[in-house]
Amino acid sequence: MSLSLSRALWRYRGFVLGSVKREFQARYRNSLMGAAWTVLQPLAMITVYTVVFSQLMQARLPGVNDPFAYSIYLCAGLLTWGLFGEIVQRCQTVFLDNGNMIKKLSFPRICLPTIVVTSALVNFAITFAVFLIFLLITGHFPSWVVLSMIPLLLFHAMFAAGLGIAVGVLNVFFRDVGQFINILLQFWFWFTPIVYSATTLPAAVRPWIRLNPLTPFAQAYQGIFVNGLWPQWSTLWPSIVLALVLCVLALSLFRNRSAEMVDEL
Amino acid sequence: MGDIVVNGLGKAYKSYPSQWSRLAEWINPSGKPKHRLQWVLKDINFHLKAGEAVGIVGANGAGKSTLLKLLTGTTRPTAGQISVNGRVAALLELGMGFHPDFTGRQNAMMGGQLLGLSVEEILRLMPSIEAFAEIGEYIDQPVRTYSSGMQMRLAFSVATARRPDVLIVDEALSVGDSYFQHKSFERIREFRRAGTTLMIVSHDRYAIQTICDRAILLQAGQLIKEGLPVDVLDYYNALMAERDQVHVRQERLEDGRMKTISGSGEATVAEVRLINAKGEPADTVEVGDALELQVRVAIRAHIPRLVLGFMVTDRLGQSIYGINTHRLDKPLTDLTPGEEILYRYRFPANIGKGSYSISLSLSREDSHLDMNYEWRDNAWMFHVFNSHQENFVGASWLDAKVEISRPTAPDASSAASP
16 A cells, blocks of 8 residues: 555656745745745744843743753754644645645645645755754754754654644545644644743643653754753654554555545545 | 446445534444435446547536546546556646746646656657747746636647547637647547547537547436437437427438437428429539528427528538528517428538538527427438539638739740740
């Protein structure tokens, strides 16, 4: 099953890559500065967090006395959450948005979420590069530890894609799912230690936060960038297993329902 | 390559009374089904050999588009099997997936990739795509600056850049100017000669009759007739006119053609004769002969308004000339049962040699689609020979005269006097 899907994807790789490129170009069409905006956007975000939180509000992470620590902490969590959110939210509507194309043209439908995930990853790569440069300049670059981002991001994106595709398929049949996920994402964001540190929470809440499968990802990123620590895989594996399970579930759901989906659109 | 076998094909959409019943079915798939199947196609069987061309006709909602979508693989059948051998290209919705902000070239690139072509292949085909679309400099302009005709040209060029084994065409071709229509038909014909199997849905009688070897008539999701395009189209025409009524009957004439008679029968053709200047029935006619078409009509019920029309069609069923008493401003009104009317149309046979047929229509208005009393295909057949006039080609005798002057001839004086 996954073999035929990946074979179809390989045959349509030109279409997938072309669409990603086109989506990227479309965003900056008719703008003078073009792709510079891709860089300026995250730069502005990092600057705002640094100035507002580290300088104006003097926010400090518990136990760290570096003025940049909190803004690095924030960025590590926010940028990666951004990737997760973008994949889930766009996958959720990808079949509905392209309904006309799905109904009229015969092509492997799995291309559509693939385009979404790829283009989200490209966007993230640019944003993330800006972040790394910021770290270099301020002297906070986390050495070799940064390499552990590769497997982390891979599983994180798989988690998002699995969830997104499953929700995307369900959303075609039950629009409630899409509405629900939008609300869920808001709660999820605040239930993940991104803007706060889990250690500042009351002891009664902490075990609940640990049940959140995204918490280990966020904490791993923060560990890498704030403290230069390698991720603790022992806390990560349940989330990784869940990511794999979600992917398998999503693909089988997609495979079983894709024919019916065309009729429903 | 290019064979299509369709066996017991059926397509149904699931219809749920409410979203909750759908949810119930999803949660408990082994339970009693909560949906009702709405069949849009049922038990369709046909076999197309490579290189054949078949036209699909039928009223809106008869299932034509669904059939094409099943053949292209966009939707999957609920029952039966389809086997399509070879690469399928579909002209279902031209310009689907074009992005208005990108140039024609970029969109052609994307369009080709969406058809599963590789980048190298598209680059190789690009010059021929450009040449065929004939949009010149516009190829490097954003598609939003294109006219709809230009978009169509580009989309068609991309979709047919490589010859497919099976080409599926939906209505799409009715857009664009007539020059490009001809050009695209020419390309389709070329594909056919090279062995492409063709399936075409069109309301354009001309298109189907000139391209197809066969036609299929769909009605309410079922294949109700299959045969020569002329016969199927005649039958379809009759059905269209008579959606709410009566009988349609077809008889086979001696030459193998079908004769279709349909209508409500409130007025019927009692007798038809085509006579020549000598008053003899005209089965054979010389180019330029004066002809008279005599039609005796019997009125069987009270009719507020009556129009008689006739149409001369050629061997392929293409219209040569048609007129009716509405257009000639001579409709009859308030007819009573038992009346008999004799119509006499006079016209010269200024048409090319070949075999022709005359169809008659008795209706209330200009079109027989409104109220059809009787529609009679192949009411009279005749052959046109040309033994008196110059040996011209084509369907119309325009009686051209020629005058030639040759003032710059090297030896004008000697040319004049032999």
